[in-house]
Amino acid sequence: MDVNVMRKKMADSIRFLAADMVQRANSGHPGAPMGLADIAVVLSEHLNHNPKNPSWLNRDRLVFSGGHATGLIYSLYYLWGYGLEMEDLKQFRQLDSKTPGHPEYGHTQGIEITTGPLGQGVANAVGFSMASKFVGAQVNSETADLIDHNVYCLCGDGDLEEGISYEACSLAGHNKLDNLIVIYDSNRITIEGSTDLSISENITQRFEAQGWDVLSCDGHDYDDIDATITTAKANTKPTLIIANTIIAKGAGKLEGSHHAHGAPLGEEVIAEAKKAAGFDPEKKFFVPEDVMARFRCAIEEGDLLEREWIHRQKTLPLMEQNEALSALENTDLSRIQWPEFEKADATRNTNGKILNAIARAVPSFLGGSADLSPSNKTHLNDMGTYPKGRNIYFGIREHAMASIANAMAVYGPLKPFTSTFFVFSDYLKPAARIAALAGIQQFFVWTHDSIGVGEDGPTHEPIEQLSQFRALPNFYVWRPADGAENVAAWKTALAMSKSPSAFVCSRQNLAVVPAPVKGDISRGGYLLASDINAVITLIASGSEVELALKTKEALNEKGVPANVVSVPCYDLFIEQDAAYINEMIIPDTKKVAIEAARGLEWYKLADEVIGMDTFGASAPASQLFEKFGFTVDAILEKIK
Ligand SMILES: Cc1ncc(C[n+]2csc(CCOP(=O)(O)OP(=O)(O)O)c2C)c(N)n1
Ligand SMILES: [Mg+2]
Numbered sequence: 001m002d003v004n005v006m007r008k009k010m011a012d013s014i015r016f017l018a019a020d021m022v023q024r025a026n027s028g029h030p031g032a033p034m035g036l037a038d039i040a041v042v043l044s045e046h047l048n049h050n051p052k053n054p055s056w057l058n059r060d061r062l063v064f065s066g067g068h069a070t071g072l073i074y075s076l077y078y079l080w081g082y083g084l085e086m087e088d089l090k091q092f093r094q095l096d097s098k099t100p101g102h103p104e105y106g107h108t109q110g111i112e113i114t115t116g117p118l119g120q121g122v123a124n125a126v127g128f129s130m131a132s133k134f135v136g137a138q139v140n141s142e143t144a145d146l147i148d149h150n151v152y153c154l155c156g157d158g159d160l161e162e163g164i165s166y167e168a169c170s171l172a173g174h175n176k177l178d179n180l181i182v183i184y185d186s187n188r189i190t191i192e193g194s195t196d197l198s199i200s201e202n203i204t205q206r207f208e209a210q211g212w213d214v215l216s217c218d219g220h221d222y223d224d225i226d227a228t229i230t231t232a233k234a235n236t237k238p239t240l241i242i243a244n245t246i247i248a249k250g251a252g253k254l255e256g257s258h259h260a261h262g263a264p265l266g267e268e269v270i271a272e273a274k275k276a277a278g279f280d281p282e283k284k285f286f287v288p289e290d291v292m293a294r295f296r297c298a299i300e301e302g303d304l305l306e307r308e309w310i311h312r313q314k315t316l317p318l319m320e321q322n323e324a325l326s327a328l329e330n331t332d333l334s335r336i337q338w339p340e341f342e343k344a345d346a347t348r349n350t351n352g353k354i355l356n357a358i359a360r361a362v363p364s365f366l367g368g369s370a371d372l373s374p375s376n377k378t379h380l381n382d383m384g385t386y387p388k389g390r391n392i393y394f395g396i397r398e399h400a401m402a403s404i405a406n407a408m409a410v411y412g413p414l415k416p417f418t419s420t421f422f423v424f425s426d427y428l429k430p431a432a433r434i435a436a437l438a439g440i441q442q443f444f445v446w447t448h449d450s451i452g453v454g455e456d457g458p459t460h461e462p463i464e465q466l467s468q469f470r471a472l473p474n475f476y477v478w479r480p481a482d483g484a485e486n487v488a489a490w491k492t493a494l495a496m497s498k499s500p501s502a503f504v505c506s507r508q509n510l511a512v513v514p515a516p517v518k519g520d521i522s523r524g525g526y527l528l529a530s531d532i533n534a535v536i537t538l539i540a541s542g543s544e545v546e547l548a549l550k551t552k553e554a555l556n557e558k559g560v561p562a563n564v565v566s567v568p569c570y571d572l573f574i575e576q577d578a579a580y581i582n583e584m585i586i587p588d589t590k591k592v593a594i595e596a597a598r599g600l601e602w603y604k605l606a607d608e609v610i611g612m613d614t615f616g617a618s619a620p621a622s623q624l625f626e627k628f629g630f631t632v633d634a635i636l637e638k639i640k
Helices: 003-025 031-046 070-080 085-088 120-139 157-161 163-174 205-211 220-232 267-276 289-312 316-329 345-360 398-411 420-437 464-469 481-494 543-557 578-584 600-604 621-627 632-639
Strands: 061-064 151-156 178-187 213-218 240-242 365-369 391-393 415-421 443-446 476-478 501-503 526-527 536-540 562-566 590-594 609-611
Touching: 003 031, 003 070, 003 085, 003 220, 003 267, 031 070, 031 151, 031 178, 031 220, 031 240, 061 120, 070 085, 070 240, 070 289, 070 464, 120 163, 120 178, 120 316, 120 398, 120 621, 151 157, 151 621, 157 163, 157 178, 163 205, 163 398, 178 220, 205 213, 205 240, 213 220, 220 240, 289 578, 289 590, 345 365, 345 443, 345 481, 345 501, 365 398, 365 443, 391 590, 398 420, 415 420, 420 464, 420 501, 443 621, 464 476, 464 600, 476 481, 476 536, 526 543, 536 543, 543 590, 543 632, 562 609, 590 632, 609 632
Parallel strands: 061 151, 151 178, 178 240, 213 240, 365 415, 415 443, 443 501, 476 501, 536 562, 536 590, 590 609
Antiparallel strands: 526 562
């Protein structure tokens, strides 16, 4: 059979699988899968991957930034032989299926990362490429490369409209990520209709200005797609391929229509489309034998590719490079020499020392800041600059930074951290949410944690952020009171390989607090000071722990016995069993939470919350704590 006739048959098989899936589920997106089917078939010929070992390190990465194209994604993983069955395709979007509405990392074999919120995938692809360049810089040599794969990303109009793609692609161009190939499904259609409604920018000029090579092709002409991908692979810059496509290609009267974006095509349209393509309109969820056989070649071909790669590693220079790779992959954390802290210090400083201690012992630990490392204290001393070294300069691109680090964390052997001011965590929230949802171990360093910021004023003073991130499931927010709590926070976070953690650190100095009276820091909260027959429990985190201790002293002077519970990680503390929590916070005491933040979540543990009900202000920090009631006298007055 002529190669293009076969390609067409393969693409049509994908089209009708996707159309049948959406029709059966009575929900989903047939347009993008059908418009991308021709590209997917040719990309399939270029993609180096091994369905038998989806975690082969040197595989090409493939990111579907338009996560709504699940009809295409699951069809491909089924056809390639990743363990999905036809029954799974029939269960598309159903409870507990392997084929949920948008692709979920860790849920379906082969999915490289969770996508759905538009734009994230483009930044993730940049992250995969950045990860490959770092690992490559450690393990490749002039004579042989251990890491030489490509990163492909399929994206749509929506992904390029989202600001995160601008940030991420700017950084990609700056870092000359030559193995990155973004294929833009330029169908000029989004949900509301033609892209003429809302965008008229020159995408070619935008990407060229960002240091990319821009190619274009007819997204339904196999030879053109093939030649364009071949050119892109040989490029010395990141490449954008503008693929001119028609949404819902092959769907008869719905071809080219925005109505095909996110609704079933209808039985009639599907039957007519199948007939027109020479498929039996009566057959649903059907793949011709020769099509199946051709796609399943990926299993043997992929196995061979990986075996060749393993064989390559047995040559002499590569043996040494392998040792570099083993060092990266070594997850033994017992080598870390944890610092000890004896005097008052800002937790951003103690945190910086901890980062350096981890980096010295763990070669896969790397990261950076959105241009705030001097303030965040995140510079890794004597560790050089990315890609050879471990200090990454993300620029002022918080959203892309966090999304890039998500991909770096799932790439393989890397443990990335990112940092910015806590108030600007708002700028990266969507990526933090994906980290939590997908179980990605990214470490977020967020300094300047409260009105303690001081003179920079309310734009820079976080109020609601602690509540927001504590509300995020599978996300652990630490707000240490001193260096010892900070160390415990990191020990705990490093051991939680399926959860992101954040370290919310102070700008100002905090006193060293005493050792626990009862309980463990690693359980999120512990009894810090106690009196026999305490009638009141003061609960606090971070900078307010010192204040709680002073308030206890003042209460004691008045003859009131009191306990102080430090809760550096609210999320972890409320996960403890009731017995533990009740041992720390004695139920029949009056429970008062003190935190220079909104504090709504404390009502789960406290009778009263002394928090922030307004934005902060611009003044020296000590005056702000006084103005907003964070003094011993003000607290005594409030709790009477
Ligand atoms: C951040 C975000 N905003 C909005 C949506 C909802 N949404 C899903 S697809 C889509 C339109 C995307 O258009 P395009 O990327 O061109 O995909 P196509 O219609 O061509 O398949 C929108 C607005 C989303 N998934 N993510
Ligand atoms: Mg579109």
